[in-house]
Amino acid sequence: MSVCDALPPEELRTLFLFEKLADEHLNWLCEHGKVKAFPANTTLYNEGDPGECFFVLLTGEVTMNRVVRGGELEVHRSSMRGAYVGAALALNGDGDTPAAHAYGNTARTHTDSTFFVLPAGELAQAFTEWFPMAAHLVAGMFLGGQRNRDAVGQRERMIALGTLTAGLTHELGNPAAAAERAAAGLRGRLGELRRARAELAEAGADAAAIQALARLQDDVLAHREVEPPRLRPLEFSDRTDEVAEFFEDLGIPEAYDTAPAFVHVGLYEDWARAAGAALGPAARPGLSWLAATLEGEALLDEVADALGRITELLAAAGQYTQMDRAPYQETDLRKGLDSTVAMLAGPLRDIRIERDYAADLPRIQAYPAELNQVWTNLIDNAADAMAGEGTLTLRASSDPVSVVIEIEDTGPGIPRDIQDRIFEPFFTTKTLGEGTGLGLDISYRIIVQRHAGSVAVFSEPGRTTFRITLPR
Template sequence: MTVEQTPCTPDDLRSLFLFEKLSEEQLAWLCEEGRVEAVGPGELYVEGDEATCFYVLLEGTVVMLRRVGADDVEVSRTSQPGVYAGAFQSYLGDRVPQVYNNTLRTTGPSRFYVLPADKFAGMMRDWFPMAVHMLEGLFFGSRTTRQVVDQRERLLALGSLSAGLTHELNNPAAAAQRATATLRERVAGMRHKLGAIAGDPSRRAAIAALVELQERAVEQAAKATHAPPLSPVETSDREDLIADWLDDHGVAGGWDLAATFVQASLDVDWLDRVAEATDPQTLDGALRWLNYTVETELLMNEIQDSTTRISALVGAARQYSQLDRAPFQVVDVHELLDSTLQMLSGKIGARIAVVKEYDRTLPRIPAYPGELNQVWTNLIDNAVSAMAGTGTLTVRTALDNDYLLVEFRDTGAGVPEEIRERIFEPFFTTKPVGEGTGLGLDISWRIIVNKHHGAIRCDSTPGDTRMRVRLPLSSPAPASDSEPDPAAESDSPVRSEPAAPPSQAVQEEQA
């Protein structure tokens, strides 16, 4: 980039909104300590370099960019004289990283007023001591407040997840406990009936045949757990057939036995084989013994299903928390989404249909999985709230150029257009007081944009709101997981006149 220094005169600065309230002596000092630079198109400074100068646009056009993965993404563009950028946080000293938080480019010949960072810091402290103290308090107080509220937001989410997990664990645990108690009764009854049948030595041949039938009944009961469920009409018809058979053969209380046999997919043909293996005097006892056998098998299946569900919930909680894993790793996004959906299943409820449209061919990506789970939690929670307990939540993944796209779509009322640009602002919320901190989407924005160098946006119409998260397919590993979050340490890198209309104002980056 070509740079040509020219003398600075108070007239260059007096008309700019940034300096219009300064005295002639102050304008003269700025011209003495600073300079005017005429530059051609190119980079004025680069994100991450030491912040050495404070720049004010006199004429020309500037473009602000932020590094996202391996790319520089345009954040704002303006030709308004007076916009400023660069080392405007130098007055905070070494309490914040003194680096450029963006890249600034010019698109053509431009002129800037340039003031060295140390001079700008001294000017702020000398000319506006009270204002500097207030700005310092605002900056660090806001950062402290955000950290406290961030922690509160995480604790609230943890409490909600813990309550949901406790509820989800209690259901299969209670089912397993009930099944175990019933199983004890059925095993005791089975022992009693077997003793009665075996009491007559002449029936030992029949016992061998019954044992064979018992094994077949157990196999059939095991298969029944994986078979397609019968409709209520089909179930009723089959129970009627078996109950009629039992009544015809003099078996009392046949209706109770019929329900168990149908559940195990046993039919009249099987009952005929039982009748052939016994005599009329022992048929009742044999059928009840076999009924106990089938019931015990079904109960053991129920216990197995319950414990499997408990294990799955514990596995989902472990995957969600990422407590035993490295903070930064290569992950399958679908595993993270599934664990979050399972953890939130209690909050989602039965009246919200969850549709998964996953592209399973997508590659694993480098990421902070624990923090991505926090983003998924925030977005799903907002979608559920927007649908007021009824609707469809669609979670979709797809390839979007060099990015992995995760989309959450809900059928709620939508986000009004007049507030759509504000939903990622810290502390902005449409929920009633006490129901939201207004930091869920702000936290999500910082995790996706600053930590993962991705992007997040909202597209909304009534009945179709989509939160789209784009994550780079590749990203260099962080130098240190303890490095400060750049979003928490930086303020807006480019500012314009507060009174400028929206079409002229430069978009501010989130702090």
């Protein structure tokens, strides 16, 4: 950093911030401020540090960044002469005296830059003395508006979090309950195996019977790996009855509950009789052993399927939140849409989901966590508009310069007289207490301001389409 000569009042007046000031005020600013030069990539201040200086850009380019989980997020960049950063409003709530405030962001020079720099405390003191009424109004609007935004934003986030949590909890509950049931069933089959082993010993199974049982166990497990012939319901019932009747003749307990395990893998009455003959006196405990083995393997498959579903849901949650990834990155928009659908499984439970994704859809540089917030707002609004029933269509396509995402629902549509207002902050068609009116406003700002894209809506009864265009 280097300190240059003081800025002449006539040059200070060329900046839009100061062009209407009286000469005495300009002179005061020139006496108390300094022109300072900073090389490219210099940090002017860090977020959270005490706000000591007010910076007005004279030449170069400056960026403002916010600290977020996973890294730092650039929120604004400007090369406009007169753009300002730093402690601009070191005022307290009543506007009488300056108050200590922390910097709300981190500012860095993107290129070699010069600034007119003022001590924040002196600027605030001068502002309250020169313009006391304005100081009251600005402090009230700034602090009051900030409180309102914080309160409404927190409410919006809690509503979104509640929706996502409910959907995720519901979706996790089903496979978790299935795994619990399968584990309980598996415990029962292990008990049957122990009983069958004891009965084999009581039946005096000789070496030949034990060898036959080992061969038969290999046989039934091999049948599990092969796709069995498809049976019509009546055929399956007849085959099961035949095997169960043979098992009853052998005295196998719960024969009609045991027989389907064999029929499911393509083992019918002729196989059961041949197995019984090979086992001889050990037929009853041997076949009980084989049935418990088959049922145990099937239950293990259920546990694996349930845990796989839980893993998929957790992966979808990770894809949705992007917590372990850089904020700005190469992004697959299809994955973001699919992970959002998974997170909103509760509201979408009875809604038909149709996907029309272009196979050659390119990946783009974007903020995926923020785009997922857009998809959440639009899809949740669509589910609400359809009252939980209808068809949600997700489309993704591209042209040489852009990628287009369309989210379409079969709800009643948006009245034509309010279509041009739906992106206004705090405007909502929902009943009091059900919506904050910020979802579409936030979505619009994410697409237009953060990604230099566009949002359009086309609506008629039975069909509403939100079209998002992002630069490729």
